[in-house]
Amino acid sequence: xxxxxxxxxxxxxxxxxxxxxxxxxxxxxxxxxxxxxxxxxxxxxxxxxxxxxxxxxxxxxxxxxxxxxxxxxxxxxxxxxxxxxxxxxxxxxxxxxxxxxxxxxxxxxxxxxxxxxxxxxxxxxxxxxxxxxxxxxxxxxxxxxxxxxxxxxxxxxxxxxxxxxxxxxxxxxxxxxxxxxxxxxxxxxxxxxxxxxxxxxxxxxxxxxxxxxxxxxxxxxxxxxxxxxxxxxxxxxxxxxxxxxxxxxxxxxxxxxxxxxxxxxxxxxxxxxxxx
Numbered sequence: 001x002x003x004x005x006x007x008x009x010x011x012x013x014x015x016x017x018x019x020x021x022x023x024x025x026x027x028x029x030x031x032x033x034x035x036x037x038x039x040x041x042x043x044x045x046x047x048x049x050x051x052x053x054x055x056x057x058x059x060x061x062x063x064x065x066x067x068x069x070x071x072x073x074x075x076x077x078x079x080x081x082x083x084x085x086x087x088x089x090x091x092x093x094x095x096x097x098x099x100x101x102x103x104x105x106x107x108x109x110x111x112x113x114x115x116x117x118x119x120x121x122x123x124x125x126x127x128x129x130x131x132x133x134x135x136x137x138x139x140x141x142x143x144x145x146x147x148x149x150x151x152x153x154x155x156x157x158x159x160x161x162x163x164x165x166x167x168x169x170x171x172x173x174x175x176x177x178x179x180x181x182x183x184x185x186x187x188x189x190x191x192x193x194x195x196x197x198x199x200x201x202x203x204x205x206x207x208x209x210x211x212x213x214x215x216x217x218x219x220x221x222x223x224x225x226x227x228x229x230x231x232x233x234x235x236x237x238x239x240x241x242x243x244x245x246x247x248x249x250x251x252x253x254x255x256x257x258x259x260x261x262x263x264x265x266x267x268x269x270x271x272x273x274x275x276x
Contacts, residue, residue: 023222027232030057032082034119039064045123049233050204050257052128057231059121060085060114070108075179077125078102079253081210081229083118087111087150094150096120099210101156101173101184103149123208123231125255133180136261144178153186153253159270163196165189173253176267181258183267186210188251191244201237202263208253215244215252226252 028045041059060066070076078087080100087094087102088111094102096112104110114120129137137145156171164170167189174184187195197218207217213228219238226232226242228251234240244250258264 023220023235023238025217025219025222025224025232025235027224027226027230029227030121030229030231032059032121032229034059034061036061040066045231046206046233050206052130053204053257054126055206055231056124056126057121058112058124059119060112061119062114063116064120065111065113067111068109070104070110071126072108073129075127075129075182076104077127077174077179077182077184078104078112078122079125079208080120080122081208083120084115085113085118085120086115088113089148092148094148097152099153101149101151101153103174103178105144105148105178106146107148121229127179127182127257129180132261136180140177140180149174149178156186158273159185160273161270163198163269165193167193168195168250170270172270176264181261181264183256183258183264184253185270186251186253187242188249189244191248191250192246193244193250195242195250197239197241199237199239200263200266202259202266204236204257204259205234206255206257207232207234208255210251210253212249213251214248215242215250217242 026046026049034041039061043057045055045057080096082098085096087096089107153173156173159170159172169188170185172185176183209226209228209230211228215226217224217226219235219240
């Protein structure tokens with residue numbers, strides 16, 4: 001009887017251990033409604049999910065101005081996802097519309113201003129530079145690291161990929177060799193469609209749901225609904241895929257954070273669409 005009881009306890013402990021370590025897909029939903037009496041809202045998203053990376057959701061109310069002093073030893077990416085406004089750098093004005101990317105690069109003082117008609121929502125992504133990253137930056141083209149990088153998503157270079165159907169529109173919104181070990185892009189299609197299952201143990205990846213995104217993300221045995229204006233973390237090394245049902249929209253940003261520069265070979269699976 002004692003042996004049977006011990007075996008049962010062992011089995012329960014093992015089951016509990018397996019359950020507690022079951023695969024999950026971390027996700028956070030962005031708060032898109034700013035209280036009228038507040039000028040600014042800021043919140044770190046999926047805190048401590050990826051070493052050296054911090055993602056902050058910032059909202060500025062109509063007409064609000066935010067001055068940013070950017071810390072040395074970091075690189076920054078701004079993804080403007082809703083509302084209109086402008087970024088001001090040394091008296092240069094960059095008009096912001098939804099789905100715009102902005103890199104200050106060598107500039108350390110910038111201002112972000114919401115229009116008088118719209119609240120402005122954006123993600124500020126900071127990447128802490130390692131010693132190897134600092135060395136890599138010296139090898140990158142100077143125009144990539146010194147000049148401001150600014151583009152609407154829709155104006156960025158399109159590419160194809162074997163895991164995606166011909167109906168999918170993919171764009172590289174941030175090529176590599178601008179910020180060490182980072183690249184970003186968008187995926188857009190109407191269902192039924194999918195991004196096929198694949199794995200990449202050489203990089204951490206975040207997804208950002210854009211306007212009207214309504215898909216399901218799978219990672220190994222886990223799955224989760226992934227709506228617009230949410231951020232999720234693909235578990236490292238998992239076999240993951242994305243599905244969109246009939247007449248629904250798939251539209252999200254992928255953000256790749258490579259563990260080392262060798263991992264960027266993965267990007268060779270993206271084949272640029274040559275414009276005629």
